[in-house]
Amino acid sequence: MIRDLMRILGPGNDARYRVFLAWAVAYGVLQGVSVALLVPVTRALFDADWPSFWRWLGVMAATTLLCMVAHYVQAMKGFESALVLLRTMHLRLGDHLVTLPLGWFGATRVGQVSQIATKGTISVMGAIAHLMTPLISGVVTTATIAVSMFFFDWRLGVALVVSAPVIWVAARFATDMTARVDDRMHAASVESNNRVLEYARCQQALRAFGRTHGVYEPLDAAIEEQRVAGRRQMWLVVVGSVVNGFALQLVFSALIVLGALLALDGEIDPVTLVALLGLIARFIQPLNEIGDLGAAIRLARNDIRRMSEVLEAEPLPEPDHSAPAAHEAPAVEFDAVRFGYDDAAPVLRGIDLTVPRRSMIALVGPSGSGKTTVTRLIARFYDVDGGTVRVGGVDVRDLTTADLMSQLSLVFQDVYLFDDTLRANVRVGRPDATDDEVTAAARTAGVGEIVDRLPDGWDTRVGEGGAALSGGERQRVSIARALLKQAPIVLFDEATAALDPDNEAHLQQAMEVLKQNSTLLVIAHKLTTVTAADRIVVLGDDGTVAQSGTHVELLARGGRYADFWELRTRATGWQLVSG
């Protein structure tokens, strides 16, 4: 636990933590010594040996004073380390999460990360602030008392040392009991967390399907599992605590019997025995406290382990410096790219694709053929399983994330807006843009009309995820961001939903502007976009490029594209023409 906490604190902060540990050890030793000094003080008192009595009392008072100082200093150092740890954990978690591949953020990970970042960090902080001191001083105090016992009576000293493994086994049993169900408890808590979020988010769907009454089964099941796991955990904690308490009482009784037998044999005088019994009681007390804290220590250790697992998750390997770009190379190239989100289900099975500079390429294909996946691989949200994705002639794995992202603008359908003002959300495209540049980009993308409609104009907050805006409006903001960024390559996932004429006009206008300066790869759903493209790439169901060419060439060739075109033109009432 000490080592794990040190790892979480990181290399810059371990000195402070070591100082705290040293003070906690000093506090434990001083506490043990001041307790052990009770024996000579009591002996001198009963022997009426006043010079010895005052001398030992003086030593005990000085030790107790030092002990109080050590207690105070170690408590302050502990709180200091705990606060540093809290800040460090949040910073390290944040810094680390942004380096992880998107594939890491699976369905249950969002709930897990939120638990670790909130409950987990508080629990780990509490481990330093409240658990480390009783744990360290408890162990050190009992060890000190056991060692000092050898100075008074070696047989009782041996008995204390022998009893240590018995107590350790009992304490271990108690903590194992808690650990047995803790992972289940944690999983249940993550699941119900996720289900509560899902329940709040899916209200629209539930109401649309008349599910406004009765229970929402997935949430109900998650809460029930949490209740069952919680009850089991409570029972196991009680069982562990009873066994631990029983073992301590047994050891305590055995030591008293041994002391009494030694006194009956005349090996120890009765006064020393009374003092030694006090020492034995103080030997047991910290162990009892550690036993009571066993469950909390185990839970904190599990939280520390989960935190370490996140911090140790492999980030996307990234070079320190990007390889130099090849000036004449195409904007984007796919060379025999193979990829699947899951090893068992490949999505792309050998894609070759070239997007020349300053061209506009339309990507079409059936739903699920991997169009969005192609754009995610260009942005290196995932690494390919085989082949190479190149941007500006350089393998994306040889570019730093900052350099790769500086070359790309992403206009995706699932636009996420931050819970901030509309202006701040557009400015995300280029944080150092002037107000005039923000306004110009917003006007081209049609955001100006949204501004006029909103009560606080540019300063209106758009809500979490952009909840205060419609889907079409959110995409306009996303386009404005891309216009502002002026990246050399724009990856555009056109909305599948039919847009109103106003939205459509803004979209066309924005694309025209983007086309002037950037290379465009568009996942095209609209016939106007498809025909405007310099070249069309058709993905097939089998994860390969089925066809590629201009609109005219592909129509003339027949096959998948001609079928797609016919289907779409029939749906929209367009005429099928081949030139």
Ligand SMILES: Nc1ncnc2c1ncn2[C@@H]1O[C@H](COP(=O)(O)OP(=O)(O)OP(=O)(O)O)[C@@H](O)[C@H]1O
């Ligand atoms: N994050 C993910 N995890 C696992 N599988 C995924 C993930 N995203 C997509 N897939 C799967 O990969 C396949 C390709 O998905 P992709 O979204 O690239 O297709 P698409 O051609 O863009 O589809 P659409 O036109 O419907 O948007 C699908 O079978 C999809 O279920």
